[in-house]
Amino acid sequence: xxxxxxxxxxxxxxxxxxxTGATAAIGVAAVAWPFVAQLAPDAEVIAAGAPIEVDxxxxxxxxxxxxxxxxxxxxxxxxxxxxxxxxxxxxxxxLPDPEPxxxxxxxxxxxxxxxxxxxxxxxxxxxxxxxxxRGWFCPCHGSVFDTSGRIRSGxxxxxxxLPPYEFVDDTTIIIGEAA
Amino acid sequence: MKKTLILAGALIAALAxxxxxxxxxxxxxxxxxxxxxxxxxxxxxxxxxLQRGFLVFRQACASCHGLEYxxxxxxxxxxxxxxxxxxxxxxxxxxxxQDGPDSSGEMFERPxxxxxxxxxxxxxxxxAAAANAGKAPPDLSVMAKARTFERGxxxxxxxxxxxxTENGVDYIxxxxxxxVDPPEDLDILAGNHFNLYYPGQIVAMPNVLFDGAISYTPxxxxxxxxxxxxxxxxxxxxxxxxxxxxxxxxxxxxIGFQVMLFLLVFAGLLYFTKKKIWGRLGEDGAPEYRA
Amino acid sequence: MSTHSPTYVPxxxxxxxxxxxxxxxxxxxxxxxxxxxxxxxxxxxxxxxxLMIMLVLQIVTGIVLAMHYTxxxxxAFSSVEHIMRNVEYGWLMRYLHANxxxxxxxxxxxxxxxxxxxxSYKAPREVLWILGVIIxxxxxxxxxxxxxxxxxxxxxxxxxxxxxxxxxxxxxxxTIVTFLWGGYSVGNPTLNRFFSLHYLLxxxxxxxxxxxxxxxxxxxxxxxxxxxxKTKKDTVPFHPYMTVKDTFSATLxxxxxxxxxxxxxxxxxxxxxxxxxxxxxxxxxIVPEWYFLPFYAILRAIPNALLGVIAMFAAIAVLxxxxxxxxxxxRSGSYRPIFKLFFxxxxxxxxxxxxxxxxxxxxxxxxxxxxLTILYFAHFFVFLPLLGLLEKPKALPNSIxxxxxxxxxxxxxxxxxxxxxxx
Numbered sequence: 089x090x091x092x093x094x095x096x097x098x099x100x101x102x103x104x105x106x107x108t109g110a111t112a113a114i115g116v117a118a119v120a121w122p123f124v125a126q127l128a129p130d131a132e133v134i135a136a137g138a139p140i141e142v143d144x145x146x147x148x149x150x151x152x153x154x155x156x157x158x159x160x161x162x163x164x165x166x167x168x169x170x171x172x173x174x175x176x177x178x179x180x181x182x183l184p185d186p187e188p189x190x191x192x193x194x195x196x197x198x199x200x201x202x203x204x205x206x207x208x209x210x211x212x213x214x215x216x217x218x219x220x221x222r223g224w225f226c227p228c229h230g231s232v233f234d235t236s237g238r239i240r241s242g243x244x245x246x247x248x249x250l251p252p253y254e255f256v257d258d259t260t261i262i263i264g265e266a267a
Numbered sequence: 268m269k270k271t272l273i274l275a276g277a278l279i280a281a282l283a284x285x286x287x288x289x290x291x292x293x294x295x296x297x298x299x300x301x302x303x304x305x306x307x308x309x310x311x312x313x314x315x316x317l318q319r320g321f322l323v324f325r326q327a328c329a330s331c332h333g334l335e336y337x338x339x340x341x342x343x344x345x346x347x348x349x350x351x352x353x354x355x356x357x358x359x360x361x362x363x364x365q366d367g368p369d370s371s372g373e374m375f376e377r378p379x380x381x382x383x384x385x386x387x388x389x390x391x392x393x394x395a396a397a398a399n400a401g402k403a404p405p406d407l408s409v410m411a412k413a414r415t416f417e418r419g420x421x422x423x424x425x426x427x428x429x430x431x432t433e434n435g436v437d438y439i440x441x442x443x444x445x446x447v448d449p450p451e452d453l454d455i456l457a458g459n460h461f462n463l464y465y466p467g468q469i470v471a472m473p474n475v476l477f478d479g480a481i482s483y484t485p486x487x488x489x490x491x492x493x494x495x496x497x498x499x500x501x502x503x504x505x506x507x508x509x510x511x512x513x514x515x516x517x518x519x520x521x522i523g524f525q526v527m528l529f530l531l532v533f534a535g536l537l538y539f540t541k542k543k544i545w546g547r548l549g550e551d552g553a554p555e556y557r558a
Numbered sequence: 559m560s561t562h563s564p565t566y567v568p569x570x571x572x573x574x575x576x577x578x579x580x581x582x583x584x585x586x587x588x589x590x591x592x593x594x595x596x597x598x599x600x601x602x603x604x605x606x607x608x609l610m611i612m613l614v615l616q617i618v619t620g621i622v623l624a625m626h627y628t629x630x631x632x633x634a635f636s637s638v639e640h641i642m643r644n645v646e647y648g649w650l651m652r653y654l655h656a657n658x659x660x661x662x663x664x665x666x667x668x669x670x671x672x673x674x675x676x677x678s679y680k681a682p683r684e685v686l687w688i689l690g691v692i693i694x695x696x697x698x699x700x701x702x703x704x705x706x707x708x709x710x711x712x713x714x715x716x717x718x719x720x721x722x723x724x725x726x727x728x729x730x731x732x733t734i735v736t737f738l739w740g741g742y743s744v745g746n747p748t749l750n751r752f753f754s755l756h757y758l759l760x761x762x763x764x765x766x767x768x769x770x771x772x773x774x775x776x777x778x779x780x781x782x783x784x785x786x787x788k789t790k791k792d793t794v795p796f797h798p799y800m801t802v803k804d805t806f807s808a809t810l811x812x813x814x815x816x817x818x819x820x821x822x823x824x825x826x827x828x829x830x831x832x833x834x835x836x837x838x839x840x841x842x843x844i845v846p847e848w849y850f851l852p853f854y855a856i857l858r859a860i861p862n863a864l865l866g867v868i869a870m871f872a873a874i875a876v877l878x879x880x881x882x883x884x885x886x887x888x889r890s891g892s893y894r895p896i897f898k899l900f901f902x903x904x905x906x907x908x909x910x911x912x913x914x915x916x917x918x919x920x921x922x923x924x925x926x927x928x929x930l931t932i933l934y935f936a937h938f939f940v941f942l943p944l945l946g947l948l949e950k951p952k953a954l955p956n957s958i959x960x961x962x963x964x965x966x967x968x969x970x971x972x973x974x975x976x977x978x979x980x981x
Contacts, residue, residue: 104543108536112805115533122647126622131644135340135382308821336639405833409639412824413832420913432822435829466842512832515642515649522650523820530813537806544798548597 139264141256144200152216154205157264161205161213162251163224164261167235172198174221175236185246189236192250202261203237203248224248296463297416298441301502305509306433308524311517312510317348319483319493320507323500327475328407331399333387336408337511340381346517347510355381362386400458402471411435411505411512414442416464435512436505438464443501446474476500565592589775594793595800596781598962602672603779604807605665607800611808612662613767617760619655620704627707629753631746634709635834653823654815659701660826661815663849666694674880675901677889678780684881686773691878693766698850698874700759703752705847710831715844717744717752723857726864743837783961784889785954792958843918851915852908856934858919859927869931876938883938885946893952897945904937 129137137158144164147153150171153164167175175189176198193201207214212228219225220241221234231242238247253263304313321342324334339359342350350358359379364386367374379386387406389395395403405413415434418426426432441464449461455469462470476497483491483499493499510516566587568577577584595603626645628637641648670690673679679687702720706713721738725731740747778787787793794800818825824832826848830841846854853870860866876883891898907930914927955961 104536104540108533108540111529111533111536115529118529122650123618123622125646126625126648126651128646130626130640130646130648131340132338132382132640133644135338138380138382336636336643341643409832413829415829427822427825430821432825519649519653519820519823523816526816526820527813530809530816534806534809534813537802537809541802541806544802548794548799 137264139262139266142261142263143259144261145259149199155263157251160251162263163201163203163205163216163237163248165201165203165235165237167199167201171222171235175234175238178234178236178238182240184239184241187236187238187247192236192238192247194255197255197258200261201235201237202251202253202263204251205248207231207244208239208246208248209242209244294468295416295466296441296445298437298464301433301437301440303433303436303506303509305506305516307430308520310520312347312506314349315492316503316506317510318350319499320503320505320510321348321350322483323476323481323504324407324507326481327500328504330388331395331404333389333404333406334385334408334511335387335406337385337514338381339379339383339385341514343381344514347514348507352381359383400471404472407508407511409512411439411509413512414438436509439508440501440505443476443505444497589771589796590801591795591797593775593796594787594790595779595796596787596792596958597794597799598781598783598792598958599779599800600782601803601807602668602676603781604804605669605672606774607804608665608808608811609662609669610767611812612658612665613760613763616655616658616662617764619651619658620757620760622651623655624757627753629707629750631709631749631835634707634749638708650819653819655704657815657818657823657826659704660847660849661811661818662697663701665811666697667849670694670877671905673780674904675891676780676782677784677884677886677891679881680884680889681881682777683773683780686770686777687881688878689766689770689773691874693763693770694877695874696759696763696766700756700763701847701849703756703759705831706749706752707756708831709749709835710828711833711835711839711841712828712831712844714744714835714837715840716846717748719844720846721748723867723870726867728864780889781958782890782892783955783958784893785958788957789959845916848912848916851913852911852934853915855911855915855927856931858915859924859931869935873934876935880938880942884942886942886949886951887946888951888954893954894945894949895952896949897942900937900941900945903933907933907937 140155140157142153142155142164144166147164147166149166150168151166153166155162155164172189178189180186180188189198192203205213207226207228209226209229209231212226214224214226214231214233216224219232221232223235223237223240224233225231226233226242226244229243231244232240233244233248234240236247239245251263252265253261255261303310304316305311339355342348342358343352343355359381362379362383363376364379364383365374366377369375387395389398389403392403412435416438418431418434422431442462445463445465446460447463449455453461455461459469459471460473462468478497479495481495481500483493483495485492493503513519566577566584568574568583573583576582623641626637626641626648628634638652641652643649645651673687673690702716706717721735721744724738725735727734736742738748739745740751781787828845830844833841845851853873856873857866857870860869886894886897888894891901910930911927911934914923914930917923919927
């Protein structure tokens with residue numbers, strides 16, 4: 089009878105209990121996975137995020153055009169000579185996130201700046217040509233970007249990031265990459 | 268008051284199952300059972316068959332029926348016909364897809380992309396109906412699950428144990444081969460056709476499959492990969508429709524087997540654990556809980 | 559006898575801090591750890607735990623589905639197909655939810671018939687039983703509205719027929735139906751409100767389930783002998799005895815659920831619901847989900863629409879009055895030889911009504927439906943009241959432990975089994 093031998097196995101968990109408990113734990117983890125996985129972008133959303141082609145020809149100098157890839161805003165900016173010069177001549181020591189302008193544009197096509205259009209602080213869309221450097225100014229918390237899309241002052245920690253893109257010819261770019 | 272009467276009438280009519288149902292249910296032949304590669308707990312699709320089925324769909328069905336829940340990309344995904352991505356891109360590019368509006372507000376046409384849905388043959392249901400003597404051909408995406416036939420007692424019970432779930436495909440397969448000569452005394456109105464397996468046996472859809480009409484001979488070969496017969500066409504396109512209706516069938520059955528195996532092991536362990544714990548009960552009952 | 563205290567004593571400083579402010583661990587401990595249950599409960603008593611698991615499964619899969627579903631008449635059907643095709647494991651979520659609903663009803667019907675057989679509705683458990691009837695009604699409403707959401711042909715026409723049931727109410731019927739629809743027929747507003755309520759009701763079920771458990775824990779469980787717990791010897795603590803038994807039973811139940819989910823996920827549904835809703839064509843053979851079929855058969859058995867609807871609702875409502883319709887003092891059917899026969903007759907009547915509910919309402923089917931409907935109500939209004947007065951029950955055992963030990967132990971000295979309760 090069980091209680092006549094209280095010292096026989098009072099605390100020892102035998103193999104059976106461990107095996108059952110471990111199996112239960114594996115089961116719970118396996119069940120949890122699909123419930124987490126369903127949160128990921130679904131196949132249609134992924135498929136809809138195919139690269140897009142942008143025709144640069146109609147974008148005149150000094151103009152900023154907004155395009156979307158994967159539902160994310162991208163600025164395509166046709167920079168003026170003055171804006172390019174300003175971006176190139178800013179000393180790196182002035183930059184919170186130092187990065188030369190040449191790293192942010194394609195060599196020989198410096199007039200085209202292509203950057204993500206959401207402020208790197210908390211994602212608001214900065215206003216075109218605003219702020220001290222006539223790049224962008226974010227109305228939410230006052231981040232100021234220059235004509236290379238680099239953060240100059242305000243709370244945004246890093247420069248506006250560059251989406252993956254490449255020039256097909258002089259006036260056409262493909263933005264994005266396969267998922 | 269009148270509305271009450273109408274509603275009550277509709278209700279009674281709906282509940283009483285008017286004789287039309289009986290008539291429709293009475294006059295048809297039960298489809299014969301066919302053997303499918305995807306039936307049973309370990310069933311998988313036959314890729315070659317799905318590819319042939321797609322060919323039949325495209326040549327015999329697609330001019331009237333849509334496939335709106337299938338995207339081009341699906342045709343290359345695992346568990347389906349598994350065309351190569353290149354083949355699917357080329358296929359999609361054959362179609363002109365309406366897109367837009369562009370920056371000037373105009374709709375425009377562009378070549379299809381793999382993310383596009385299979386284009387409908389008609390712009391809308393009204394056009395489909397107008398082009399087909401008043402009856403719009405139904406979309407085929409989930410057709411294999413949308414059709415069935417009465418199994419009757421006791422089969423609807425035994426089906427649970429034998430996992431017979433191929434009612435829909437057995438019906439479609441039989442239906443596609445069911446265009447036989449009508450009985451002499453049957454009057455069929457113009458635009459209607461006789462089909463052995465259709466409930467009521469009078470159907471608006473004409474026969475579309477004919478021996479040899481669709482070539483199964485690959486380019487650069489002189490022999491077909493499968494018999495070019497109505498029976499083969501019907502089977503292939505039906506299998507294809509099963510895949511369009513249930514694109515994750517293979518994944519489902521594969522995971523199912525793992526789950527069943529796990530649950531059996533777990534239940535076995537629990538059985539012995541339970542026995543062990545309950546075995547501690549003394550005969551005079553006083554239970555002792557030990558942490 | 560045991561040195562372990564049945565009440566929870568917090569050990570750590572944190573647990574003590576919490577316990578003196580919100581004694582929730584103690585509550586859980588006394589309800590699901592130390593809670594004494596009769597030691598002779600058979601596997602029929604594991605369905606309470608199974609139902610709890612099923613409710614949680616339905617709520618969790620339902621929340622996931624709601625993340626991907628679109629409650630709009632133009633998009634509902636295609637959003638369900640979107641879930642089936644594009645969402646990662648979406649097919650699994652939907653098939654779990656759809657088949658889970660069916661298996662939920664399998665479990666609840668077994669749970670109810672167990673209560674009917676062992677007299678679990680009798681004093682002092684009337685409130686427990688009535689709360690169960692309320693849960694059943696809420697479940698039915700939830701399941702019905704859930705079946706409308708895919709917006710297939712069966713969804714649409716099921717909604718049309720069932721909402722039209724209310725049109726038989728004199729004077730205000732039409733207005734009620736229009737208000738249910740939010741339009742002049744079943745349409746987008748109907749779908750929207752059904753979605754809203756389908757999301758709400760499970761949480762109401764959850765609330766009533768908590769009351770149900772509370773009402774269970776006051777008198778304690780009934781048991782196969784139907785006699786009251788007399789001493790501690792008659793009971794075992796819930797944990798680990800019932801937890802391990804419930805888990806084992808639930809695993810087998812989930813095995814059955816998975817059989818359907820993975821191998822025949824559409825077996826319990828209707829092919830017509832894969833045809834998008836079309837207000838201009840009614841499917842030739844409309845039937846509700848299988849779990850409504852017995853009630854549907856009763857509805858159709860009666861030629862008058864108003865009386866049919868009343869009979870259908872009465873068939874469920876009568877359950878609430880069961881504690882007072884059954885006049886027998888003996889709880890368990892095991893000790894009632896004639897009741898046992900009528901119980902199984904009642905089971906057959908329900909299965910028969912279920913079968914007839916799926917058949918067309920014509921010819922012999924109607925006659926049979928009427929006979930079985932009469933038998934259904936006779937069970938409550940004639941057989942049960944009379945049986946209690948006329949039947950001579952078998953002798954009851956003295957105690958639960960006596961009945962257990964008699965059954966299990968041949969090597970048991972008789973004296974030990976009949977030992978008076980001195981613990």
